[in-house]
Amino acid sequence: LTPLEEAKMLLNPSRRGSGQAMQIRMEVLTLRETINELEKRLSETVDKVANQHSELEGMRELENKVAMRELILAKKDTDIRRRDDRIAKFEEEIRRRDAEIQRMGTEIARMDQEMAGVDDELGKKV
Numbered sequence: 001l002t003p004l005e006e007a008k009m010l011l012n013p014s015r016r017g018s019g020q021a022m023q024i025r026m027e028v029l030t031l032r033e034t035i036n037e038l039e040k041r042l043s044e045t046v047d048k049v050a051n052q053h054s055e056l057e058g059m060r061e062l063e064n065k066v067a068m069r070e071l072i073l074a075k076k077d078t079d080i081r082r083r084d085d086r087i088a089k090f091e092e093e094i095r096r097r098d099a100e101i102q103r104m105g106t107e108i109a110r111m112d113q114e115m116a117g118v119d120d121e122l123g124k125k126v
Contacts, residue, residue: 003031003034006027007027007028007031
């Protein structure tokens, strides 16, 4: 029998005898103690669940903060890559212009030699 069925049976007036009244009172007291203990456990369980819920909310907030920081870092990483690409293009342009300047220097040196040769020939003729 379940405790409820047993209590109903004990409370049935046709089942009561002279000593059963005291037994019924004891059963009622035991049931009240059981109910109180169950209510206490339920309250503790509710408190635990509430605490776990709060912890979970805190974890969700942290996850959101981490996700936002990851997005910010990804954007900064993209910005850095773009800057690196621009720097590489400028460096390539500098190398190209430097090579052009080198070619011009070589051409000027060649022309200077030709002019010196022309000056020498003119000097010999005069």
